[in-house]
Structures are given as C-alpha cells and as structure tokens.
Amino acid sequence: MRSTNRKQMLREIEREAAYTRSMTGRGAFSPAVMKAMETVPRERFVPEDARLQAFYNGPLPIGHGQTISQPYIVALMTDLLDPQPDDEILEVGTGSGYQAAILSRLVRRVNTMEIIEPLLTRAADTLSSLGYTNVVCRVGDGNHGWPEKASFDGIIVTAAAPAIPPALIDQLKPGARMVIPVGLPYYHQELMLLEKDETGEISSKDVLGVVFVPLTGNPARGGDRE
Numbered sequence: 001m002r003s004t005n006r007k008q009m010l011r012e013i014e015r016e017a018a019y020t021r022s023m024t025g026r027g028a029f030s031p032a033v034m035k036a037m038e039t040v041p042r043e044r045f046v047p048e049d050a051r052l053q054a055f056y057n058g059p060l061p062i063g064h065g066q067t068i069s070q071p072y073i074v075a076l077m078t079d080l081l082d083p084q085p086d087d088e089i090l091e092v093g094t095g096s097g098y099q100a101a102i103l104s105r106l107v108r109r110v111n112t113m114e115i116i117e118p119l120l121t122r123a124a125d126t127l128s129s130l131g132y133t134n135v136v137c138r139v140g141d142g143n144h145g146w147p148e149k150a151s152f153d154g155i156i157v158t159a160a161a162p163a164i165p166p167a168l169i170d171q172l173k174p175g176a177r178m179v180i181p182v183g184l185p186y187y188h189q190e191l192m193l194l195e196k197d198e199t200g201e202i203s204s205k206d207v208l209g210v211v212f213v214p215l216t217g218n219p220a221r222g223g224d225r226e
Ligand code: SAM
Pocket: 066, 067, 068, 069, 092, 093, 094, 095, 096, 097, 098, 099, 100, 113, 114, 115, 116, 119, 140, 141, 142, 143, 158, 159, 212, 213, 214, 215, 216, 217, 218
C-alpha cells in the first residue's frame, strides 16, 4: 500500500514538474533525485496522526508551527542543487529531517541545522533509526551558517529569508550552488538559485514563486543555542 502511495506521489511530482517547466526550466528531475524520492520513507518523517496523508503532494504540519515541505518542492530544490556523490552540503531548516534524508542518498555528507531544539531531536532520531549515518545534525541559527564545517559544495535553505544571509554566501565553495526562498513572511517569496563561480563571483536567478515558513533567528549576530 505504502509503495503504491509513494509511486502515486512520484507521478504527482512528475506532473507538476512538467506543468511548471516554463518557469523552472526543468520539465523533469534527474533519475537520481527521483530514485531518492522513491526510496526515502516519507511516512516516517510526518507525525503519527498524519501518516495517511504522508504522500499527499502538499506541505504537512510537523508541530511548533512548522511544516514538512511539499514533495514536489523537495524534489525541485534537490534537483536545482545538482548534488554530486562527493559533496558536503549544508541544510538550514532541518524540520522533520526529510529533505536531509533525500540529500543523504545523493551526497557524501549532509550537515543540517535547526533552530527549534525539539524538532532537531526528533529529526535526528528518525534519521538515525533509518540508518542514515551521513547526516550531522545540530541546533543553531542558520543565518550564520556553520563556520566550523564550511565551506560547502551546496547550501539549501528551507525557510524564507527576507534577504540572502551574507554568511551563507561566504560559506559556499567556488563552483557551489545555493537554493533559497527569499521574500517576506507570508507574502511573495521567490525560490532563488545562486551560483558562485571559480573567481568567487555570484550569479543568481529567480526560479519559482513559493510560500515557506520564515527564517527566524537573528541575521545581525550569532544566535546559536549550543
Ligand atoms: N527541510 C524541512 C523538512 O524536510 O521537513 C522543512 C523545513 S520547514 C519548511 C523550515 C524549518 O526551518 C523549520 O523547522 C524552522 O524551525 C527552521 N528554521 C527557521 N529559521 C531557522 C534558522 N534561523 N535556523 C535554522 N532553522 C530555522
């Protein structure tokens, strides 16, 4: 039953990718990304009472006013990041741990940060119970990235920032990408793809209008709670 539902979810993702092609420039996602979406058990990342809706192609509440993102958006953001097997990735906004789990199937290591401690604890437990040992989790304010682990081959931010945090740009390696929703809370936000070239120049493009929960914390100074 669950594998049927997961296949249905994959078809929904394929349909929405084709439908949004003119905006995103990609009518389909890479086979590796789709394989990760097929193999990671999404039902393990949603609260018990939402398991029946786990494969619905929309966001779901995970407690503390936060959400697990829509499967299509997870697939799109993963595809935009263009993850490679040897990559070291930073995710800001662990939430349920689902996006980190998807990335963990595609790269060497995922470093994921979450500002709400109970969410981080639950996500870390889920990831470890599934044996996803290449995900490192910590509580902290992602506005400042993770300087001790920088720099990264890719950064994915799963909460909307009013502006791109400069620390995250600094923590990108030359040649690396960042995928981030930018805009005001509960207002228009744009999913952006940034690339840092070999000389450190940044280019960016708007990919799609989206709605994410806000990036909280303090953009002006360190707010880590470790
Ligand atoms: N990637 C998540 C998943 O797969 O379930 C979905 C994340 S949810 C849309 C956004 C998350 O970002 C929330 O859990 C929220 O607490 C977290 N967040 C918001 N501001 C943050 C910050 N400054 N640093 C780290 N995490 C933050």
